[in-house]
Amino acid sequence: MFVELNNLLNTTPDRAEQGKLTLLCDAKTDGSFLVHHFLSFYLKGMGRIDAGVNLTVARERGQLVFLEGLKSAVDVFFQTQEEPHPLQFLREANAGNLKPLFEFVREALKPVDGGEARWTYPVLLVDDLSVLLSLGVGAVAVLDFIHYCRATVCWELKGNMVILVHDSGDVEDEENDILLNGVSHQSHLILRAEGLATGFCRDVHGQLRILWRRPSQPTAQRDQSLTYQYKIQDKSVSFFAKGMSPAVL
Secondary structure, eight states: OOBOHHHHHTOOGGGOOSSOEEEEEEESSOOHHHHHHHHHHHHHHTTOOOSSOOHHHHHHTTSOOOOOHHHHHHHHHHSOOSSOOTTGGGGSSSTTOOHHHHHHHHHHTSOOTTSOOSOSSOEEEESOTHHHHHTTOOHHHHHHHHHHHHIIIIIISOOEEEEEEEOOTTSOOHHHHHHHHHHHHHOSEEEEEEOOTTOOOSSOOEEEEEEEEOTTSOHHHHEEEEEEEEEEOSSOEEEEOTTOSTTTO
16 A cells, blocks of 8 residues: 555645654665655645646745755855855854854745745755765754754744754764754654665665654653655655565565
8 A cells, every 4th residue: 555655644734733843864865855745745835836846936936945055155165245155154264153054044034025924834944954064064063053943943933844864874973973863852753764774676765764753742652653665756755564565565
């Protein structure tokens, strides 16, 4: 039996909880399909996209504010900036000041000229947070950045955050471990995509562990988890219980 991710999470755009942090994690596989799912999920939830998700149209309609990291990084070095650039830390000897990046996020959330908010409940999607470590920012500084974003997006504006962090797996990476553990402790929902231990399979591309964290619930009900296998297709991802793939049946 194949199911969609929304069904696994028992969530639709109009029923999505507010003020939540979702962690997307991938280990020995590419978890970008989870990023695409949530981007489509929240854009469709705004009710102004008829079919599919066209990011260009979404930006033109003011539904999406996008910071393209690679292009922006080039701009930092080769273009004169009148104001602090979101990635200004790339030009600084001590790459730990993410305040300009946070100011970019906060500025994007401000009401438009008419005084109306861009979104009823905003969503901050970060793809992917691990890149900041690769650029020389320490894990503590990145966690501070997430704390301020969460205070603004989740608590003040009652919006949601979705963050992708890579799991370095067998490779010893203390900074990445600190970052992953720090974000995990703050998350209400964790989706962990993992490659198969047996290697490549045509009909099963990996498994997805889903962990719901409910701090307000009694200890016995606080954490609930499920594990599914999945297959990535051209325009969708199919999920099924272990041993229920077409290759087995």
